[in-house]
Amino acid sequence: MAILVPQCLARLMLILLLIGVSNAQLSSNFYSSSCPNLLSIIRTAVNSAVSSDSRMGASLLRLHFHDCFVALKGPSWAIALGRRDSTTASLSNANSQIPGPGNNLNALITAFSNKGFTAREMVALSGSHTIGQARCTTFRNRIYNEANINATFATSTRANCPRSGGDNTLSPLDVATPTAFNNDYYRNLISLKGLLHSDQQLFNNGSTDAQVRAYSTNSASFFNDFAAAMVKMTNLSPLTGTNGQIRRNCRRTN
Numbered sequence: 665m666a667i668l669v670p671q672c673l674a675r676l677m678l679i680l681l682l683i684g685v686s687n688a689q690l691s692s693n694f695y696s697s698s699c700p701n702l703l704s705i706i707r708t709a710v711n712s713a714v715s716s717d718s719r720m721g722a723s724l725l726r727l728h729f730h731d732c733f734v735a736l737k738g739p740s741w742a743i744a745l746g747r748r749d750s751t752t753a754s755l756s757n758a759n760s761q762i763p764g765p766g767n768n769l770n771a772l773i774t775a776f777s778n779k780g781f782t783a784r785e786m787v788a789l790s791g792s793h794t795i796g797q798a799r800c801t802t803f804r805n806r807i808y809n810e811a812n813i814n815a816t817f818a819t820s821t822r823a824n825c826p827r828s829g830g831d832n833t834l835s836p837l838d839v840a841t842p843t844a845f846n847n848d849y850y851r852n853l854i855s856l857k858g859l860l861h862s863d864q865q866l867f868n869n870g871s872t873d874a875q876v877r878a879y880s881t882n883s884a885s886f887f888n889d890f891a892a893a894m895v896k897m898t899n900l901s902p903l904t905g906t907n908g909q910i911r912r913n914c915r916r917t918n
């Protein structure tokens with residue numbers, strides 16, 4: 665049965681809690697005395713944000729990825745709590761460290777390997793593109809110029825992404841079930857319906873094809889690997905202790 669986004673987030677939080685995330689500095693009970701109701705406060709806020717804008721779950725998930733890869737700010741909705749906010753931001757670091765939609769498989773593997781992730785974890789984390797949307801400018805080249813794309817899918821996606829103009833019009837990353845967190849992302853790849861060039865790279869006669877096939881028929885295995893990789897990402901070079909700060913206003917440094 666399809667899992668809707670709010671349930672997905674709540675479930676993911678629960679999975680992470682059960683795993684008992686902890687390391688020397690981050691822990692799942694980081695706020696247990698200073699803010700004992702934190703998790704229910706977050707859950708209520710996330711549920712209400714997602715019910716007023718169904719894309720919000722996807723946006724939060726992507727924010728988690730970008731935050732953890734560049735380690736600029738936190739804490740977020742992630743369960744290993746205690747990440748502190750950065751006092752600086754670096755556009756060039758963000759651009760150079762976060763993989764882009766035009767990347768080939770080797771570049772994707774390298775970008776994740778630079779952060780200590782295996783190709784296998786990269787494929788699992790990419791499954792987050794089972795929800796959310798992308799702007800036309802990020803996939804235009806693929807739908808007009810690439811050969812490894814389903815023709816019907818290319819035609820229907822072009823309707824919403826002209827050759828020129830409309831850069832910001834959105835298309836779902838998972839054409840089959842755009843708001844359900846499931847393994848359809850991998851099924852799409854096998855049907856050559858990956859939206860981004862980088863998505864389709866995971867199933868393009870390369871070293872990750874077998875794993876895509878496996879996830880496409882075994883959602884439990886995808887969910888397990890995804891949750892474990894998310895926990896690992898949460899623990900990526902966090903600012904803790906006296907590094908960074910806790911923002912009084914999320915929009916700006918103190």
Ligand code: HEM
Pocket residue numbers: 719721722723724725726729763764765766767772786789790792793795796797798799800802860862
């Ligand atoms: C493998 C390398 C990855 C590449 C090249 C990539 C690229 C992108 C691009 C280009 C977009 C659309 C952005 C826009 O139009 O402004 C996007 C959206 C998204 N990405 Fe990724 N991504 C990658 C991995 C990940 C990972 C690891 C996660 C989370 C664990 C993630 C979560 C998301 C989500 C949820 C969205 C939709 C956001 C929304 O609808 O607001 N992505 N990604």
